Amino acid sequence: MNGQTSHQQSKDGRHDDDAALTEFLASLMDYTPTIPDELVEHYLAKSGFQCPDIRLTRLVAVATQKFIADVATDALQQCKARQSAVVKDKRDKQQKDKRLILTMEDLSRALREYGVNVKHQEYFADSPSAGLDSVSRDE
Amino acid sequence: MRRSLRQDDKPIEEPSPLPESEFSFTLTRVAVAQICQSMGFSGAQNSALEALTDVATRYLQAIAKLAAASANSDGRTQSNLPDIIVALEDLASVQGFPGFSSTRSVSLYSSPVIKNLMKFVNYTDEIPFARPLPPRKKNFQGAKGKLLKYKGDWDNSRRYYLDGDGWRHVPRWLPAVPVVERKENGAEMKQEVKWGCLDGRGEREDENNINGQQTYPYIHECLQSKLENKKIFYKSVHKKITLDLAIRKNR
Numbered sequence: 305m306n307g308q309t310s311h312q313q314s315k316d317g318r319h320d321d322d323a324a325l326t327e328f329l330a331s332l333m334d335y336t337p338t339i340p341d342e343l344v345e346h347y348l349a350k351s352g353f354q355c356p357d358i359r360l361t362r363l364v365a366v367a368t369q370k371f372i373a374d375v376a377t378d379a380l381q382q383c384k385a386r387q388s389a390v391v392k393d394k395r396d397k398q399q400k401d402k403r404l405i406l407t408m409e410d411l412s413r414a415l416r417e418y419g420v421n422v423k424h425q426e427y428f429a430d431s432p433s434a435g436l437d438s439v440s441r442d443e
Numbered sequence: 444m445r446r447s448l449r450q451d452d453k454p455i456e457e458p459s460p461l462p463e464s465e466f467s468f469t470l471t472r473v474a475v476a477q478i479c480q481s482m483g484f485s486g487a488q489n490s491a492l493e494a495l496t497d498v499a500t501r502y503l504q505a506i507a508k509l510a511a512a513s514a515n516s517d518g519r520t521q522s523n524l525p526d527i528i529v530a531l532e533d534l535a536s537v538q539g540f541p542g543f544s545s546t547r548s549v550s551l552y553s554s555p556v557i558k559n560l561m562k563f564v565n566y567t568d569e570i571p572f573a574r575p576l577p578p579r580k581k582n583f584q585g586a587k588g589k590l591l592k593y594k595g596d597w598d599n600s601r602r603y604y605l606d607g608d609g610w611r612h613v614p615r616w617l618p619a620v621p622v623v624e625r626k627e628n629g630a631e632m633k634q635e636v637k638w639g640c641l642d643g644r645g646e647r648e649d650e651n652n653i654n655g656q657q658t659y660p661y662i663h664e665c666l667q668s669k670l671e672n673k674k675i676f677y678k679s680v681h682k683k684i685t686l687d688l689a690i691r692k693n694r
Contacts, residue, residue: 321553325524328561338570339474339503346467347500351507354521354616363524363560367531368503370563372475375495376482406479406487411494419537422494 329359337365344368371418378414379406386410472496474572481570506530520616524552531556 337344341358344365348355355361383404412422429435461469475496479487509530514522528551535556536543542555 321550324561325552325557328557328564329524331564335564336569336571338477338572339471339499340572343467343470343474344503347503348507351504352511353507354511355523356521357523360522360524360527363527364503364506366564367506367527367560368499369478370560371502371534372478372495372499373482373563373567375498376479376484380483403486404484406484406491406495408488408491408494411491415498417538420498422498424490424494 329363332359332362332366335362335366337362337369339365339368341365375411375414375418376406378417379410380404382410382413383407468496468500471500475499477570477572481568502534505534509533520614528552528554528557531560 341361344361348361348364383406408422408424412424415422472492476487476492479492479495506527507530510522510526513526513529514520532543532554540555540559
């Protein structure tokens with residue numbers, strides 16, 4: 305008896321999920337993802353993904369857009385956290401607020417949580433002795 | 444390349460054609476830059492933007508690979524919705540999402556990954572791509588597989604079998620079918636299937652003349668008997684055969 309009721313509930317729950325999913329896929333046709341369909345199809349075909357259904361292509365495009373948006377949000381938070389730590393006076397902070405720039409440092413910190421390790425060179429030097437003290441250079 | 448889509452009045456210069464990988468990378472970079480701008484960034488370092496674009500392309504390809512692998516393990520060649528959900532869950536498992544521990548016990552359709560996506564679509568405004576892309580050059584069939592516009596007798600029937608790049612009766616996973624010869628051959632082959640009187644016609648022109656000449660009068664009879672019904676279709680075939688006869692006689 306108890307098993308039957310739980311089975312009934314799970315069936316109803318699944319029906320709701322199916323209905324929500326069908327509605328979602330239909331709404332995807334109205335929502336244009338930022339990445340164009342042809343571009344997404346090109347990358348999908350490159351990796352062996354075959355599907356004639358265009359809604360699934362849009363689903364993949366939206367998933368990628370969400371991923372990039374999440375990464376960008378995290379990088380933005382890193383950028384703002386760094387700015388709030390370096391507050392000199394009110395005027396400086398307002399000027400900096402207008403120009404939020406995506407830097408490699410913020411990006412690598414944001415991507416590290418997603419399992420992507422991005423490291424880049426801090427600087428490039430002309431010669432091995434560039435930037436050293438004059439004492440060590442003489443030696 | 445015609446640039447009729449440009450809206451400013453600068454003089455149009457022909458850009459050098461990029462290799463294919465760079466072209467798609469440039470397009471993806473534009474899309475990623477738009478997403479960053481919608482999040483609130485007013486600018487980006489060049490290297491950072493390129494790194495993020497690389498991550499985006501790899502993510503896209505990772506979804507495709509995982510979905511294709513999941514479909515192949517079921518013995519299918521075409522991926523469907525559960526395949527994509529499995530792929531997305533695998534990729535989201537790095538960071539984790541609520542409900543991950545009990546994911547596989549319930550239906551895939553109730554996965555939190557999909558629910559997050561639904562929330563994202565509901566709450567985020569659309570960001571259309573910056574520039575309209577040029578239309579594709581191939582025969583684009585459309586989402587529902589509509590036939591191309593009716594153009595002529597055998598044109599339409601031949602196009603029915605064209606499915607974008609491949610043929611409808613040939614599975615897509617096979618390598619490309621070698622290009623058949625011109626439409627005269629196609630019409631003749633069709634006639635072969637219909638009438639069965641073209642046994643010797645499939646032979647090449649450099650073979651024996653005797654064989655070719657023997658079959659010609661028979662074909663001519665077939666054509667004459669049914670000509671009133673299908674004049675347009677067979678007229679072209681008839682023309683080609685008489686033309687061939689004339690060529691052979693001149694030799």
